[in-house]
Amino acid sequence: MRKIKMRLLQIREIAKDTIEMKLEDDYITKVANPGQFISIALPNHTLPRPISIADIDRENGEITLLFKIMGKGTDTLAGFIPGTEVDCFGPNGNGFPLDSGQVDKVLLIGGGIGVPPLYYLGKRLEEQGIEVKSILGFQSGKYVFYEKKFESLGETIIVTDDGSYGMKGFVTDAVNIIPGFDAYYACGPTGMLRALTEQMKNKTGYISLEERMGCTVGACAACVIPTATEGSYKKICHDGPVFAAEEVML
Template identity: 45%
Template structure:
């Protein structure tokens, strides 16, 4: 159920270049699922006006805490990065449709690019709890923007690719994928649309789920700011409410 809540910031820190990890506490945590997101109001004033959509990276229901990772790239996230322990955080959520965790049976491939990496972390944790082996391929721009490599490695085999070659494989996640076995039954991916299309094309016939990044206004399907062309009878889908996770093949390239 979607609710608006003033949550409490537990802690916040910068974990990589312009990448912040923020943990907050509140009652809506119990409703969260991997792959969903929250809509954050960065400040109490009307500047900045719009909420910011941020994916859920980790869920701790017993503590009523969740963690989100985000990149500072505008006024809203710059204001959010100033939040400290004990501050109030205006949260609307959880929003959207998450990853179908139970679709994976034996082994799953998780592929993330940049700020598309965070929602895969809670997914990996839940799959591991279910006894599903996970392999992670994470793509970043450079070594100073890499995050959560050790956290993913603690769960399963993890590969890192950087565009400039300063860490892991030089290039994109596809350069890693072309060199590893495709013996998984299900894949999950989140990141820029070109990366998602490339992953989709690598594994025709495989069961896959893709989480799309799109600019959003309302986050609840009312403003139509995040529509994408669809390959099914709907013609267009709203990433915020129909997604952000879709079965492979639904969103047109």
């Protein structure tokens, strides 16, 4: 992890309350793995904001972040203007494994703002010749983003809670539509991940947790989670946010 300054190249709203930022960087773009995140320091805010990496363009030295406006901190971040120097720390945490054995077909499953880190993961897996299919869940049609980007990787199913776009229901309802995958990679709310890991307990899986973090570097122990080993805990920001599905208790 390193403290660096990035220059904000572009910022725009791509769906309701969902902001995409593109930043110029010559370090994180070279070393970050899918599933890792960066911490952004905000003026007049004590704690940094952890934002997962949605995409990396190594050739042009650009990193893409997506976040949802959910409070004062993210509202402040959404107000940054192009040209601003952004104070960042990263890359942080442990990402998704890219060498998980004999895997030919994978299923990506994202819920809401848990979708972004799966896009960069999908790109990297596709580069390895792995077949990628995706299920993306949102509250409603006005929150849907990156549909075409995921479709460029492979078959993609959009699910909305209210049925205003795509299939009505939850991501767990769509899993059986795409059979024959060797492993799954998921990111989203804890309730979604809990249901998925139970539904697919006989499958190899990796999950990225979205729990609220404090320091984002493993110092404050605000984001601990129990593991499958009784009495053992791990820090999401330091040991995760990605874990093997059977490793932690949700």
